[in-house]
Amino acid sequence: xxxxxxxxxxxxxPNAAGVTMGKVDFAGIVKEICLAYVPEVxxxxxxxxxxxxxxxxxxxxxxMEVFETLKQIDDLSELEIPQP
Amino acid sequence: MADGIxxxxxxxxxxxxxxxxxxxxxxxxxxxHITLAHGGGGRLTQMLIEKMFVPSFxxxxxxxxxxxxxxxxxxxHLAFSTDSxxxxxxxxxxxxxxxxxxxxxxxDLAMCGAxxxxxSSALILEEGLPMQDLWRVIQSMQNAARAVxxxxxxxxxxxxxxxxGDGVFINTAGIGVISPNIRVAPTRAQPGDVVLINGAIAVHxxxxxxxxxxxxxxxxxxxxxxxxxxxxxxxxDVAGERVHVLRDPxxxxxxxxxxxxxxxxxxxxxxxxxxIPLDDAVRxxxxxxxxxxxxxxxxxxxxxxxxxxxxxxxxxAMRAHPLGKAAAIIGEVVAEHPxxxxxxxxxxxxxxxxxxxxxxxxxxx
Amino acid sequence: MKYIDEYRREADAQKFIAAIQRVVTRPWAIMEICxxxxxxxxxxxxxxxxxxxxxxxxxxxxxxxxxxxxxxDRAIAIARRPEVIFTSFGDMLRVPxxxxxxxxxxxxxxxxxxxxxxxxxxxxxQKNPERQVVFFAVGFETTAPGNAMAVWQAxxxxxxxxxxxxSHVLVPPAMEAILGSPSNRVQGFLAAxxxxxxxxxxxxxxxxxxxxxxxxxxxxxxxxxxxxxxMMLQQLExxxxxxxxxxxxxVKRAGNVPAQKLIAQVFEVTDRKWRGIxxxxxSGYRLREEFAAFDAEKRFDVGSLTAQESxxxxxxxxxxxxxxxxxxxxxxTKCTPEHPLGAPxxxxxxxCAAYFSYGRA
Numbered sequence: 001x002x003x004x005x006x007x008x009x010x011x012x013x014p015n016a017a018g019v020t021m022g023k024v025d026f027a028g029i030v031k032e033i034c035l036a037y038v039p040e041v042x043x044x045x046x047x048x049x050x051x052x053x054x055x056x057x058x059x060x061x062x063x064m065e066v067f068e069t070l071k072q073i074d075d076l077s078e079l080e081i082p083q084p
Numbered sequence: 085m086a087d088g089i090x091x092x093x094x095x096x097x098x099x100x101x102x103x104x105x106x107x108x109x110x111x112x113x114x115x116x117h118i119t120l121a122h123g124g125g126g127r128l129t130q131m132l133i134e135k136m137f138v139p140s141f142x143x144x145x146x147x148x149x150x151x152x153x154x155x156x157x158x159x160x161h162l163a164f165s166t167d168s169x170x171x172x173x174x175x176x177x178x179x180x181x182x183x184x185x186x187x188x189x190x191x192d193l194a195m196c197g198a199x200x201x202x203x204s205s206a207l208i209l210e211e212g213l214p215m216q217d218l219w220r221v222i223q224s225m226q227n228a229a230r231a232v233x234x235x236x237x238x239x240x241x242x243x244x245x246x247x248x249g250d251g252v253f254i255n256t257a258g259i260g261v262i263s264p265n266i267r268v269a270p271t272r273a274q275p276g277d278v279v280l281i282n283g284a285i286a287v288h289x290x291x292x293x294x295x296x297x298x299x300x301x302x303x304x305x306x307x308x309x310x311x312x313x314x315x316x317x318x319x320x321d322v323a324g325e326r327v328h329v330l331r332d333p334x335x336x337x338x339x340x341x342x343x344x345x346x347x348x349x350x351x352x353x354x355x356x357x358x359x360i361p362l363d364d365a366v367r368x369x370x371x372x373x374x375x376x377x378x379x380x381x382x383x384x385x386x387x388x389x390x391x392x393x394x395x396x397x398x399x400x401a402m403r404a405h406p407l408g409k410a411a412a413i414i415g416e417v418v419a420e421h422p423x424x425x426x427x428x429x430x431x432x433x434x435x436x437x438x439x440x441x442x443x444x445x446x447x448x449x
Numbered sequence: 450m451k452y453i454d455e456y457r458r459e460a461d462a463q464k465f466i467a468a469i470q471r472v473v474t475r476p477w478a479i480m481e482i483c484x485x486x487x488x489x490x491x492x493x494x495x496x497x498x499x500x501x502x503x504x505x506x507x508x509x510x511x512x513x514x515x516x517x518x519x520x521x522d523r524a525i526a527i528a529r530r531p532e533v534i535f536t537s538f539g540d541m542l543r544v545p546x547x548x549x550x551x552x553x554x555x556x557x558x559x560x561x562x563x564x565x566x567x568x569x570x571x572x573x574x575q576k577n578p579e580r581q582v583v584f585f586a587v588g589f590e591t592t593a594p595g596n597a598m599a600v601w602q603a604x605x606x607x608x609x610x611x612x613x614x615x616s617h618v619l620v621p622p623a624m625e626a627i628l629g630s631p632s633n634r635v636q637g638f639l640a641a642x643x644x645x646x647x648x649x650x651x652x653x654x655x656x657x658x659x660x661x662x663x664x665x666x667x668x669x670x671x672x673x674x675x676x677x678x679x680m681m682l683q684q685l686e687x688x689x690x691x692x693x694x695x696x697x698x699x700v701k702r703a704g705n706v707p708a709q710k711l712i713a714q715v716f717e718v719t720d721r722k723w724r725g726i727x728x729x730x731x732s733g734y735r736l737r738e739e740f741a742a743f744d745a746e747k748r749f750d751v752g753s754l755t756a757q758e759s760x761x762x763x764x765x766x767x768x769x770x771x772x773x774x775x776x777x778x779x780x781x782t783k784c785t786p787e788h789p790l791g792a793p794x795x796x797x798x799x800x801c802a803a804y805f806s807y808g809r810a
Contacts, residue, residue, distance in 0.1 A: 002374075002448070002449050002483055002484060002485025002486075002488070002510075002591070002641070002643060002669060003371075003372070003373075003374040003447060003448050003449065003485060004591070004642075004643040004646065004669070004699070005368075005371045005372050005453075006450075006451065006452035006453065007368075007372075008451075016606075017602045017605045017606055018605070019598065019602060023302055025368075026368030026369070026371060026372055026450070027364040027365060027367060027368035027450040027451070028303065028363075028364045028365030028368055029294075029301050029303050029305070029365040029366075029368040029369045029372070030301060030302035030303045031301050031302060031372060031565075032302060034566070034568060034595070034598060036598060036707070036711075037594055037705055037707050037708040037711075038705075039707060046451070046452060048643070048646060048699050049372065050448065050591055050592070050595070050643060051448045051538065051565065051566050051567065051592055051595050052565055052566020052567070052568055052569065052595060053566065053594055053595040053598065055591065055594065055643065055646045055647055055699075055705060055708065056646045056647075056699050056700075056701075056705050058452060058698050058699060059697065059698045059699070060698070062697035062698040063452060063455075063698040065697050065698070066456070066672055066673070066676050066695075067455075067461075069676060070461050070464055070465070073464055073465070073467075073468045074464065076468075077467070077468070077471075299563070299564075299565050358459075364450065367450055368450060371450065371453065372565075373539075373565070374539075376492075428494075429492065429493040429494050429671075430457045430458075430459060430493070430671075431457060431458070431459050431462035431463075431493050431494075431495070431498075431671045432459045432462060432463060432494075432498070433493045433494020433495055433497055433498050434494045434497060435491060435492060435493070435494045435497075435807045436806070436807050438805070438806040438807070445539030445540070445542055445543070445563065446538070446539040446563065446565065447538065447539050447540045448538045448539075448540060448588070448592065449484055449485065449511060449512060449513055449538070449540045449588075
């Protein structure tokens with residue numbers, strides 16, 4: 001459960017009921033998204049949006065982790081270390 | 085009624101009048117809305133025809149106001165096509181039901197390899213439609229037709245009860261002329277052929293969705309609705325009968341159209357996902373809505389399946405045209421898996437691309 | 450698109466596949482919980498790129514598929530009422546009830562509207578004070594924060610004409626139900642990244658320990674799934690049974706605390722019936738007493754409904770990973786996306802629909 005898309009916050013503003021809303025940019029298409037669950041998010045940061053809600057901020061450092069793993073796999077395969 | 089009058093003279097509509105340079109010839113103060121009487125065949129129907137349609141579409145064949153238009157054509161290969169347009173909302177970013185109706189039939193003729201000769205236009209209007217809206221649609225049709233150089237030579241108008249129509253439904257039919265050396269048909273696709281498209285996919289469908297209630301985006305994406313007769317003519321100029329299939333992937337998207345061709349010609353088609361042009365914003369919209377762009381409607385786009393030796397020439401001809409700047413080779417025709425379309429995904433895996441079942445709906449799951 | 454394209458590069462995908470091939474020494478059956486994961490695996494052809502020994506079993510992570518038939522019939526009955534504007538995500542509109550589906554209700558004049566977010570439904574209620582707006586709140590934990598916020602906001606605004614029909618299901622009880630079944634053959638779970646973004650993954654630790662199964666939380670891009678499968682296979686081959694997190698850019702162990710807080714304020718855990726599986730204790734959410742006014746089931750009396758499943762549909766066994774779609778006698782013949790007999794053929798990521806559309810027949 002499932003369709004969660006990363007987008008960049010470009011505006012933050014509370015709505016009529018006092019709930020924090022924002023405009024989020026998904027590669028050029030902008031949609032209004034509820035930011036109530038990411039109270040510390042700042043303009044310019046990324047969130048994961050699902051059904052009109054940001055369910056978390058995207059950790060940009062952690063986002064690089066998979067490429068670190070790939071690099072290690074590269075190094076390992078070059079050394080031809082047999083897997084246990 | 086009062087609302088209609090206010091609209092006709094309000095700032096927004098006045099702006100439109102200035103932009104079009106002409107004012108709606110039906111006196112809005114007397115007839116701010118379409119009524120059932122406008123479809124009755126009597127005085128009010130005549131008024132619409134004589135004051136709005138004929139002067140707008142202005143051509144000798146239409147001026148005779150007969151049941152059908154009599155046209156002169158040298159004895160040639162003719163293409164004949166018809167299409168109905170029920171798009172909602174009737175005005176959307178990048179076009180409206182009127183321009184769509186003209187482009188749609190012009191393009192169907194172009195997909196037969198034909199130069200458009202003449203169009204018909206049949207309108208089904210809903211009682212209560214603001215006259216100003218009708219005027220806007222008619223002007224849009226004429227602008228589109230004039231840009232293509234094709235006259236709207238005959239037509240019909242009906243009015244249905246309020247609630248029985250969606251404002252406006254339009255049917256356009258068209259005749260076109262095909263040059264002797266051109267022979268395009270879905271059955272002509274053969275193994276070894278190359279599949280090309282003139283630009284980015286899924287634009288029109290997303291543009292319509294972006295203004296539908298419940299799915300509004302802050303960014304309005306423009307529909308890519310456009311007449312393709314000219315770019316098609318360039319393609320036919322360079323490759324002639326080595327152009328085997330021309331097809332515009334409208335409803336059902338690229339996937340459905342290619343499935344139809346594969347089934348017709350009993351060939352397999354293999355697509356390369358990485359080669360299929362897709363604009364960022366359209367992609368973003370598809371990701372959020374959980375839509376597969378391969379199944380989203382297109383306008384202003386066409387597929388060309390051509391003999392392999394002509395692929396590069398056709399690509400160059402497309403790219404040289406304003407409507408083909410993002411043209412690309414997206415796949416090939418093979419003898420294997422006849423009737424089926426396969427896609428090589430971005431990461432190198434293979435999957436079948438099936439026909440669309442029902443309507444593709446946005447999903448969260 | 451940033452944070453999407455980088456996870457779809459062919460060269461990187463091939464590296465993971467090679468690493469997976471090096472690490473596998475014997476057959477393993479891995480279940481991916483979530484339909485979105487199934488979708489990616491099949492859409493990108495990943496299942497065909499993995500070594501033969503790795504079997505992917507598709508799990509019950511399709512909330513559309515597991516919504517009980519009675520609830521769909523109830524939704525249809527409510528949607529038929531003239532005063533109701535019935536709103537839903539697109540997913541639910543074609544799921545067959547006993548006789549009908551929501552799209553057919555729309556075709557016959559019912560006011561059924563698709564929305565992108567539950568807040569859109571709240572807006573509709575504000576704009577149409579003389580109508581009753583009902584939102585079909587279907588989903589796993591991922592959608593619960595949104596639904597909670599919609600109800601909470603409706604209360605703040607004092608709306609008298611907004612209610613939700615709840616069909617919320619929870620992942621950990623479903624996992625336990627599958628693992629507890631004597632015919633279970635699943636040896637590891639790929640947990641759903643967006644469910645865990647909300648709920649964290651600390652709930653899976655006792656499950657991993659109790660049943661000695663490794664659990665890896667993954668994202669939904671090709672590289673996420675490939676890395677997740679790689680991590681899973683490394684654990685399986687080494688005999689480990691831990692909870693690991695591949696989707697670190699979105700998931701933290703504790704999850705999203707503000708979201709969990711509001712869910713707990715608005716909802717409480719309850720027993721729930723899962724279509725095709727049966728009742729699983731404490732596996733769903735229902736509105737708390739103080740929000741009962743927003744419960745569509747209480748607001749609309751639609752009488753008693755007798756639900757009738759197609760006798761041919763084996764959805765339950767498919768959802769538990771006990772059978773594959775092609776094991777079903779109706780698959781591709783009596784049951785197709787055009788005329789589905791059960792939910793897994795309708796939902797775009799029900800296993801049956803995925804198999805049918807992506808040619809796994």
